[in-house]
Amino acid sequence: MSTPLLAVHNLNRQFGGLMAVNDVSLRVQQGEILGLLGPNGAGKTTLFNLISGVTPVSAGRIEWRGVPITGMASHAVAGLGIARTFQNLRLFPTLSCLDNVMVGLHRHARQQRFAALFQTRPFHRKQAKLHQEALTLLELFGIADAAHRPAHALSYGDRRRLEMARALANRPELLLLDEPAAGMNPHEKDQLCELIRQIQAQFQLTVLIIEHHVPLMMQLCDRLVVLNFGKTIAEGSPEQIAKNPAVIEAYLGGAG
Amino acid sequence: MDTTLLQQMLLGALLGISVYLPLRCGQLSLATPGFYAIGGTVAALLSTQIPALGGDGVSYPISSVLLEMAVAALVTGILALGIGKVVLRLRGIYLAISTIALVEILRVVSLNLSFTGGAIGIFGIPQPFASPEGYVGFTSLLLAVVCWLCDRLERTRPGLAMAAIREDELAAASQGVNTANTKLLAFVLSALVAGVTGVIAAHFLNSWNARMGNFDASITTLAFVVFGGTRTWLGPVVGGLVLTALPELLRPVGDLRLIVYGLVILLGPVLFPQGVITPERLTLWSRRLRQRLRLEAPTP
Numbered sequence: 426m427s428t429p430l431l432a433v434h435n436l437n438r439q440f441g442g443l444m445a446v447n448d449v450s451l452r453v454q455q456g457e458i459l460g461l462l463g464p465n466g467a468g469k470t471t472l473f474n475l476i477s478g479v480t481p482v483s484a485g486r487i488e489w490r491g492v493p494i495t496g497m498a499s500h501a502v503a504g505l506g507i508a509r510t511f512q513n514l515r516l517f518p519t520l521s522c523l524d525n526v527m528v529g530l531h532r533h534a535r536q537q538r539f540a541a542l543f544q545t546r547p548f549h550r551k552q553a554k555l556h557q558e559a560l561t562l563l564e565l566f567g568i569a570d571a572a573h574r575p576a577h578a579l580s581y582g583d584r585r586r587l588e589m590a591r592a593l594a595n596r597p598e599l600l601l602l603d604e605p606a607a608g609m610n611p612h613e614k615d616q617l618c619e620l621i622r623q624i625q626a627q628f629q630l631t632v633l634i635i636e637h638h639v640p641l642m643m644q645l646c647d648r649l650v651v652l653n654f655g656k657t658i659a660e661g662s663p664e665q666i667a668k669n670p671a672v673i674e675a676y677l678g679g680a681g
Numbered sequence: 682m683d684t685t686l687l688q689q690m691l692l693g694a695l696l697g698i699s700v701y702l703p704l705r706c707g708q709l710s711l712a713t714p715g716f717y718a719i720g721g722t723v724a725a726l727l728s729t730q731i732p733a734l735g736g737d738g739v740s741y742p743i744s745s746v747l748l749e750m751a752v753a754a755l756v757t758g759i760l761a762l763g764i765g766k767v768v769l770r771l772r773g774i775y776l777a778i779s780t781i782a783l784v785e786i787l788r789v790v791s792l793n794l795s796f797t798g799g800a801i802g803i804f805g806i807p808q809p810f811a812s813p814e815g816y817v818g819f820t821s822l823l824l825a826v827v828c829w830l831c832d833r834l835e836r837t838r839p840g841l842a843m844a845a846i847r848e849d850e851l852a853a854a855s856q857g858v859n860t861a862n863t864k865l866l867a868f869v870l871s872a873l874v875a876g877v878t879g880v881i882a883a884h885f886l887n888s889w890n891a892r893m894g895n896f897d898a899s900i901t902t903l904a905f906v907v908f909g910g911t912r913t914w915l916g917p918v919v920g921g922l923v924l925t926a927l928p929e930l931l932r933p934v935g936d937l938r939l940i941v942y943g944l945v946i947l948l949g950p951v952l953f954p955q956g957v958i959t960p961e962r963l964t965l966w967s968r969r970l971r972q973r974l975r976l977e978a979p980t981p
Contacts, residue, residue: 477855479851479854479855498854498859499851499854499855500854500855500856500857500858500859500860503854503855503856503857504857508855508856509855511852511855515849515851515852515855516848516849516852517844517845517848517849517852517853518848518849519848519912520844520845520848524841524844527841528841528842528845528853528856528858529856531838531841531842531856531857531858532857534838535838536837536838541833541837541838542830542833544833591856594856595856595857
């Protein structure tokens with residue numbers, strides 16, 4: 426098997442006496458959509474925080490294309506091309522939607538100091554190009570009309586879409602989506618599923634997704650990993666996971 | 682208007698910008714008066730101790746003032762770089778407390794050193810300008826340059842990154858913003874503006890002592906920004922100009938003036954929680970102005 430895009434080896438994270446992530450290993454292959462399932466408190470979001478450098482790792486290794494990145498600061502992880510969204514939405518509320526996406530473009534927006542100071546023609550050209558890229562992303566998510574409105578003025582669903590647009594502005598190779606369908610109605614969930622497929626193809630993304638809505642995950646993901654109490658309890662194709670006794674027990678409880 | 686008051690207003694605007702820069706990244710630093718005091722001390726020492734800077738002896742050359750500014754910028758910049766690396770690890774009120782400590786340490790040190798003149802301070806700082814008008818012209822120019830630089834900063838990548846850190850530091854870092862370096866940049870720029878302002882103030886006031894940078898000044902300069910707004914550089918400029926002028930303009934009402942001043946500072950944040958000047962309000966005003974100009978324009 427080729428080197429995975431992202432590999433996690435025996436990862437641990439303790440919060441006091443609680444093992445939030447306990448010896449989890451997983452491999453994310455380039456181009457796949459890998460789903461993370463598990464009951465509340467299973468350690469899914471903690472795993473995202475460890476990968477993106479938000480929370481320090483207690484033990485274990487994280488590798489990006491075979492190179493160790495354990496302990497890297499979160500801005501440096503973003504610099505590798507790993508973008509994420511947050512379970513509880515972390516937008517920049519008073520900045521306009523366009524500026525939110527422009528912050529996402531941060532690592533591509535570097536300009537020469539002299540050019541920026543004197544607003545030379547190349548500076549304006551590059552700035553216009555970045556604005557256009559941000560607008561195109563907003564259009565893709567159907568929120569271009571709100572480009573100049575502050576992010577806090579958007580509806581909940583649109584804020585979720587804006588956060589995805591901001592993550593895509595990073596031009597990532599790996600996109601980590603933390604419950605992107607939370608708070609959406611069934612119709613919106615179907616649309617979202619379609620959209621994730623579309624952007625995955627268009628931007629040649631690898632996607633790691635956390636979602637509680639099992640039908641959406643079955644439909645969307647190539648592979649699923651199920652966590653419970655910080656441990657991996659099952660891994661496989663959606664069909665295999667649906668029949669797995671350990672998964673059924675985790676969700677519905679044991680037979681006695 | 683009294684030119685001396687105008688000069689003080691301009692200095693207030695510059696100090697407002699100095700407090701504003703860290704606040705743009707959400708960092709409540711009260712270190713501005715400390716760096717202002719260092720700038721003033723540098724100017725006072727250089728201009729009174731080094732005869733070569735005095736020129737022909739008739740009036741103090743402006744080139745020497747510019748040289749003092751460069752030295753003050755260097756000293757405050759290096760100090761801010763060192764201190765910023767440590768104190769910017771603290772968040773919120775803890776950063777404010779540690780920067781107050783910095784201001785107090787600098788004040789006590791300056792009070793007890795012999796070369797800063799102790800409690801008496803340094804007297805007879807030479808005058809580059811014969812009249813307050815000269816100072817007003819020079820300080821206006823400096824304020825214009827600082828405002829222009831702030832405007833450039835806000836329209837480019839680091840300025841947007843600062844705003845993002847203010848809104849949500851963790852999310853900004855996840856977008857690839859190096860939050861530690863960006864905050865340090867704002868802190869150092871803040872120190873540079875305060876230091877350079879101190880140089881002019883020292884010449885203008887003719888004497889300089891340890892009381893120039895104290896805790897009172899921390900709070901007064903913070904009020905400039907709270908009143909004016911933390912979202913664009915125009916806020917602290919307006920806040921600095923208005924709040925410096927207010928106590929003087931209110932002299933006719935006698936003892937009531939401190940009460941009125943207090944009310945303005947109190948009501949400002951209550952009525953305008955984001956400050957009087959916000960980007961949205963500026964857009965609205967400029968749109969109205971354009972409409973009015975269009976209405977008044979003669980139709981062909």
